[in-house]
Structures are given as C-alpha cells and as structure tokens.
Amino acid sequence: MLQDLQRVLHSYWESFLYIAPKLLIALVVLSLALAVAKRFSLLLSSRLEGKAHDPLLADFLTNVAKWGMILAGVLLAMQVIGLSGVVSGVLGAAGLTAFVVGFALKDIAENFLAGMVLAFNRPFHIHDTVQIRDMLGQVEALNLRTTVIKTFEGKHIFLPNAVVLREPLINFTRNDYIRQDFLVSVDYGDQKTPDQVIDKILQYVNSTEGVESVPPYISYITLEKSAGTTADLRVYFWAKSEDYRRHVLVLKSKLMQGTKAMLIDAGYPPTTTIS
Known part of the structure; x- marks a missing residue:
C-alpha cells in the first residue's frame, strides 16, 4: 500500500x-x-x-x-x-452559451444593454436632478447594471438600468433654467386695480437675487380668479436649475414670504395669502 x-x-x-x-x-x-x-x-x-x-x-x-x-x-x-x-x-458553443446565460442572467443582460442605451442616449448627466416614479435626486453614476441616484435626504438609490430606461424620467436641470409658480390671494380695495398689484409683485420678484429676467426666461403674472375687490394671481418666475433643491425651492420660499411682507408694507390687508 x-x-x-x-x-x-x-x-x-x-x-x-x-x-x-x-x-x-x-x-x-x-x-x-x-x-x-x-x-x-x-x-x-x-x-x-x-x-x-x-x-x-x-x-x-x-x-x-x-x-x-x-x-x-x-x-x-x-x-x-x-x-x-x-x-x-x-x-x-457561443450560441448555446449565450442562450443559457441570457436565460439564467436575463436581468443582468437586460440592465447591461439598457446601460449601453442610456450611455449613448444620455437623458441625464452627472449631478442632474431627475425624478423616476416617486424618486427624486441627483445622478451620481451610471454603472454596468445600475444607475445611482442620491436623494436630497442623503440616501443612495441603486436603480436597475432597465427601470431607468423604461420608466418616464423627468430631468429638472437639463435646460439650465426651470420655471416655478405660486398663488397670491389679495384684497386690492376700492381705490386700486389688479394691474397695480401685478406691477408691484413683478417689481419685487424681478428685483430678487436669483430670479432670471433674460428673454425668454421672464417673470409674469396671470389673473386666475376675481371676485369683488379680491383677486387670485398666479406668479411665474424662472431660476437657474443647477441646484434644484437648495437654490430653486429655497428661492421660491423666499419669494413667497417676501411678496406677502411687501404687500402688507404697501398697505394691503394682512389677510393676503400666499400658496
């Protein structure tokens, strides 16, 4: 032995x-x-x-x-x-191998091909703010299988490329500019007209830092509802969309608070509401 x-x-x-x-x-x-x-x-x-x-x-x-x-x-x-x-x-045996691998790893192959399409089609760039379904955040990376999105709460979402390609995608920053709006409900009194209120609001909005006023990105106001001496005015303004959450939404909040304070200082009733 x-x-x-x-x-x-x-x-x-x-x-x-x-x-x-x-x-x-x-x-x-x-x-x-x-x-x-x-x-x-x-x-x-x-x-x-x-x-x-x-x-x-x-x-x-x-x-x-x-x-x-x-x-x-x-x-x-x-x-x-x-x-x-x-x-x-x-x-x-490439044909048989491709069939077996494609069947067993269908999701991986699908996500890889979807990544190829996204890489060449380019519906977004790094740091663009996008929304897919109810997920909103900035694009951080496009990998072979997943697209990485960082939410404004600091969470990382790893979305399969096939989902990104298949689902409707909203890009908030691709155009460099984005339009926002808010509603002003004001009682302009017997001695004034809606046009005077509109002029005051436009002057304030256009004088606020961060609001764009270069054609065609110009602020404007529409009259949505009028009853007696009250009017509902929709204020539209444009801003740079590079930093959607920190710049655009903070600017909107600033304008809403400032518009109400400006109207009260100008003699309009404190019952003016902004929404």
Whole structure:
C-alpha cells in the first residue's frame, strides 16, 4: 500500500512539475492583462473625458473596455495552461452559451444593454436632478447594471438600468433654467386695480437675487380668479436649475414670504395669502 501511495504521489509530483511552468506563465499573462486593462482604462477615460465632455459616457465605456480586456486575459491564460479545448468549446458553443446565460442572467443582460442605451442616449448627466416614479435626486453614476441616484435626504438609490430606461424620467436641470409658480390671494380695495398689484409683485420678484429676467426666461403674472375687490394671481418666475433643491425651492420660499411682507408694507390687508 505504501508503494502504491508513493507511486500516486510521484505521479502527482511529475504532473505538477510538468504544469508548473505553464501555471507560472499563465499567472504572468493574467497579471499583465490586469495591469494593461487598468492602464488602458485610465488612458481611455482621460481621452474620452477630454473629447466627450460627458463623465457618464466615459465611465461606462471605460468599464466595458476594462472588463473586456480582463476576460481576454483569462481566456489566454486558460490556453497557456492547456485548457484550449475548454476555451474552444466555450467559443464554439457561443450560441448555446449565450442562450443559457441570457436565460439564467436575463436581468443582468437586460440592465447591461439598457446601460449601453442610456450611455449613448444620455437623458441625464452627472449631478442632474431627475425624478423616476416617486424618486427624486441627483445622478451620481451610471454603472454596468445600475444607475445611482442620491436623494436630497442623503440616501443612495441603486436603480436597475432597465427601470431607468423604461420608466418616464423627468430631468429638472437639463435646460439650465426651470420655471416655478405660486398663488397670491389679495384684497386690492376700492381705490386700486389688479394691474397695480401685478406691477408691484413683478417689481419685487424681478428685483430678487436669483430670479432670471433674460428673454425668454421672464417673470409674469396671470389673473386666475376675481371676485369683488379680491383677486387670485398666479406668479411665474424662472431660476437657474443647477441646484434644484437648495437654490430653486429655497428661492421660491423666499419669494413667497417676501411678496406677502411687501404687500402688507404697501398697505394691503394682512389677510393676503400666499400658496
């Protein structure tokens, strides 16, 4: 029994000595593939960012190229070891493999293809404020499988790319400008007219820092309802949309409070309501 054990161990040792150089070469090939993939991805990223001016597209294409080169390195290392039959079988049965993998990993494949469409279609850029379903936040990244959105409460949402592509998407910042509005209900009295109130409100709104007044982004007011000496006025104004939550909504709040205070100071009843 000891002689049989020695023969088995000796055969294993001979097999190891035979395959050891190939294993070493395969490890070198794999290490080179990883180093080249990393170096190439950095170079490709810098080139794409310089030309495309779109970090989303650049990052996505860089990741695709990086993992493609790593996969090629793994296949080459397998051939060096002597698993060329396995590699040939995998490549030769690509149709069957694609079917099996596509069926088993349908969601992953769907999200990857959706990411490709989003990367080239570009319905948003990094730091754009978007809304998908009831989720509102800033886009932080487009990965191979998910789109990362950071809400204004500091939460990170990892949405599958297929959901982002399929669902209606509202981009609040793509146009650089966004229009907001609020309602003013005021009693203008017997001695005044709605036009006088409108002029006062417009003067105040246009003089407020952060409100845009460059055509076609001009503030205006419409009369929605009038009864006796009271009027409901809808105030529309434009603002820069780069920082939607902190700038636009805070500016709207400031205008609503300031408009009421201005009207009261101008002699209008304190019952003026802003909504």
